[in-house]
Amino acid sequence: MIVPAKNPSETNREYAFRVISENIISLEIEPGSMIGEQEIATILGLSRTPVHEALLELSKSKIVDILPQKGCSVSMIDSDLIREARFLRITVEAALVEDACELATEADLQELEENLQLQEFYLKKDQSKLLTLDNDFHEIIYRICNKMQCHYMVSLMSMHFDRVRNLSLRSVKDLKIVSDHRAIFDAIKAKDPVAARAAFQKHMARFDLDWNIISQEYKQYISDGKN
């Protein structure tokens, strides 16, 4: 488990939530493995209380399963939950990119452009930074549309999806993510909602294709075996 330094401005609970989340998404903690509150508390130098509260929040999205009086396990990769997360993101964000065509200011467009520059820069240098930049890109769109509360909800569920996206970055060589983002950006800048929705849906459709590769290569992390 990778333990970054605690940000002084965050509470112990927020710190625990952040560290556990990052380790789950990065697969540093393996899907299906058991994690105890006391164990994590000791590693982070905290008591059980803030860790317990962090795990409670994570359990709401079923990214961890709390089994009372038994323990807490990181969820296996679950195609149903990934489908839900994907459905939620596609549905919500397809509507958002349309709205963004109307709402985006010049400053907003510049912020998106800046993010895209970094994506293109790190595409060949450090793909691990792409995940963060991808998240940022989508978050900016939520902010443009004044839908940050929706972003929190979608993000929580997207953790299932993010884990797979992480696998995808390892196993799929020919990434089109960055050029997809530029197509979405171009449509928003051109104030063309039809093109924006189309570009976004094309972007998200790629993860359909990846699933077959992932499900074979990482079979040990996938629940049930079906799909």
Next chain:
Amino acid sequence: MIVPAKNPSETNREYAFRVISENIISLEIEPGSMIGEQEIATILGLSRTPVHEALLELSKSKIVDILPQKGCSVSMIDSDLIREARFLRITVEAALVEDACELATEADLQELEENLQLQEFYLKKDQSKLLTLDNDFHEIIYRICNKMQCHYMVSLMSMHFDRVRNLSLRSVKDLKIVSDHRAIFDAIKAKDPVAARAAFQKHMARFDLDWNIISQEYKQYISDGKN
């Protein structure tokens, strides 16, 4: 504060969450009022811990605001958050009713029909039961589409919306909710996704009209004053 009996199968935390939620949505606890953990814990006959955890979960949807070392307040009626909740519901459920046209089995249709019968029955008898039946109707659609996790996320945000819907039931006499639901049901039964989406959007559009009435009649509960 109305305190229903504790269900033996639920934990103290779940009980606290349920009671607090119900009292907020029903406006039994007034928007803007302060609620202390110890105060609620005493009323419910619990310690602070499960109450604290319940309030933490509620704070994630901003339906309560936790002010560290100061207290916990029930949020004022916030048009931005209502808009977000409404956007999320409309966007997600419009997509769901389309999918339900394909996925609904005979048993599913019968369950919806049964719910509709009860709605029509209670429309003139006891409107307080309509809110629950309305929630049930929408939940059945989530279940048909196997999107219960999305339902949890949308429900949490919808509490902002539900409070207003409650006001709406008081202030708006001519309710079309039940006939709206029947129109949605008919479209799903006819496996007509275009009609289903249209009927659903017509349904949700009513709350636009209600807002003006609500914002004037219940001014003291509304944050800021703008909109």
Next chain:
DNA sequence: GTAAAATAACTTGTATGCAAGTTATCTATA
């Protein structure tokens, strides 16, 4: 040696006490 029962070592749920910070009240001083 095997199986069943007792027990010890775990887990999370909850209660309680203290720490740290905010707010209201009371007191002192001009």
Next chain:
DNA sequence: TATAGATAACTTGCATACAAGTTATTTTAC
């Protein structure tokens, strides 16, 4: 009386202890 400062009474965040339930181990009986 008005104002500033000290203080007492609150609040939530967190640590710790215990309760209740599960699992692994050990012991005992055959």
